[in-house]
Amino acid sequence: MQFRCLPQDLGNAIASWEGDGLVVGLFAEAKALGHQATTHQALVQRFGPELLERLEQRRFKAKPGASICIERLGAKPQTLILVGLGNEDQWDLDRLRQAGAAGAKAAVAAGVGQLGLALPTGEIPAEAAGQAMAEAVRLSLFQDQRFKSESEAPNLPSEVCLLGLGGDLKEINRALEAVDAICSGVELARELVAAPPNVATPQHLADTASQIAQDFGLQYQVLERADCQALGMGAFLGVTQGSDLPPKFIHLTYRPQGGSSRRVALVGKGLTFDSGGYNLKTAGSQIEMMKFDMGGSGAVLGAARAIGQLQPEGVEVHFIVASCENMVSGGAMHPGDILTASNGKTIEINNTDAEGRLTLADALVYACKLDLDAVVDLATLTGACLIALGEEIAGLWSSSDGLAAALLGAGDSSGEPLWRMPLRPSYKQGLKSSIADMKNTGPRPGGSITAALFLQDFVSPNLPWAHLDIAGTAWSDKGRGMDPAGATGFGVRTLVHWVCQGAAT
CATH class of the missing domain: 3.40.630.10 (Zn peptidases)
Known part of the structure; x- marks a missing residue:
């Protein structure tokens, strides 16, 4: 599993990602401010207003760690995964890890090969956020099957792209190098x-x-x-x-x-x-x-x-x-x-x-x-x-x-x-x-x-x-x-x- 960072803002990343699967984080508050406004606008622009209706229909409350998977046959990305982030005023590095882990597990269950991870960083430095997300993805997907007579290797994504991270790309990549x-x-x-x-x-x-x-x-x-x-x-x-x-x-x-x-x-x-x-x-x-x-x-x-x-x-x-x-x-x-x-x-x-x-x-x-x-x-x-x-x-x-x-x-x-x-x-x-x-x-x-x-x-x-x-x-x-x-x-x-x-x- 390879990790890389694409230097785009979050809205453009959501609007343009063409990999197999896309994970997008949503806060619980129903307010059109900051990240939420950018994210909602990008989601509506890319997937249409019926997406928000679908979320309402399925009573998605964006609680921390909750996720919803939407399959789009014949489209790119084929799999859209929305992950709950909880309240924006409680957003921190631990919640970021939790969201990354939840998104990764849902992506593996859906068979995603190339995954884009679009999560907000808020006040978290970009290099710390990138490393935390990468660690969360890899460690949450770890499976120990050494002692099973018939083990099945998990179908892990070949590549995970961290989308929407600002900051110095060189420093982010240096942090990602330590993840392995x-x-x-x-x-x-x-x-x-x-x-x-x-x-x-x-x-x-x-x-x-x-x-x-x-x-x-x-x-x-x-x-x-x-x-x-x-x-x-x-x-x-x-x-x-x-x-x-x-x-x-x-x-x-x-x-x-x-x-x-x-x-x-x-x-x-x-x-x-x-x-x-x-x-x-x-x-x-x-x-x-x-x-x-x-x-x-x-x-x-x-x-x-x-x-x-x-x-x-x-x-x-x-x-x-x-x-x-x-x-x-x-x-x-x-x-x-x-x-x-x-x-x-x-x-x-x-x-x-x-x-x-x-x-x-x-x-x-x-x-x-x-x-x-x-x-x-x-x-x-x-x-x-x-x-x-x-x-x-x-x-x-x-x-x-x-x-x-x-x-x-x-x-x-x-x-x-x-x-x-x-x-x-x-x-x-x-x-x-x-x-x-x-x-x-x-x-x-x-x-x-x-x-x-x-x-x-x-x-x-x-x-x-x-x-x-x-x-x-x-x-x-x-x-x-x-x-x-x-x-x-x-x-x-x-x-x-x-x-x-x-x-x-």
Whole structure:
């Protein structure tokens, strides 16, 4: 699927487009002002006044994401798709993505080969609007059919033309050039997270990282169990005890050709399956879905693939994944065990199902030895974050106001909303242990906060650090916007945007 921009105003683009299909956005207000007047005039001029009568007949209210498809046999365009934009005063980048996704899905259903996308940009810069629309089209049409015996490849448009974008055509095309890398990273993350646990094993994650390194010139290193033992990674290795599959501690490094002025690390939780251990997940706890517990590592490897292709200047990036399974066996970690992490801190295990933070603890200690300017970790860490923020917003905890602001901005620009949560020191009382330095879980209230406070103990005190809890956003049962049902790849776009903007802190 190729994307290009045609430098026409919206009205002329609607009036002259001769491809197979045309998507036009309509606001909900019945007023003849601004874009609406231009769009209505162009539609009436091209398709006749009976088009508006048809919309009235079919009670099209132009609600956000709604669409109507009109076939015109023997004419060009053969397919006209009208997409609802909602109220004009609520128009923003997220609504633009939603409209692009809705139009693309309707176009594929109609078998459109060459698609014109005529959506308003309002106050959105043209290059940001173009990139957002292109990403929305590609990602909304993603289908994972790897594990079906009889799969049908979707009949995707061969070309998508973005119509009516003003601004500098050179800058728009530059933004469009990044779409393939970013979407490929998101798609990789989706495939990793969606793959069953007998496929997406720790070895598979290591092999994926190795392939990224080969394809894009990154440095690759994997630490085996003995290497982790030599580094004293008792927290990570404690989680691995119950599995027959060997753990893999993965470290990819991207170094820009012209040297770097900043060094950052992205750390992803890599539990390829989480049974809960001896605190076994029961019916209703979605144990069958625990393949998605490596959503953080999927995002980190997806970001590595995208950054390797984009080759941003001035930033050295380390991608770190401590990957393993959390299983039940005669050798598995017990409730009541005490583990010693690689920074010497001792941890009383009061819940074997709070294992992700144990793997991240040693991964963060490892990262902090790399002389970094910032470290960001991502994890499907707590059900408490899902309860607090739902399925569309990820939680953000950070020791640095500057880093938090940069990540919030990257999330907003990328369509991956984040909400900053408190790191209240008094909540650490809930992690106190009478026989070790800390417990691995606190009380149920504020569970996502105590989890973040636990991780903070394994980060160097003066190093800007942020933790993203993506438990609610890494998976969508029904699909939303440009995310299909299943794995979303959440976090890739935010990380790539942050790194490509210089990894500000």
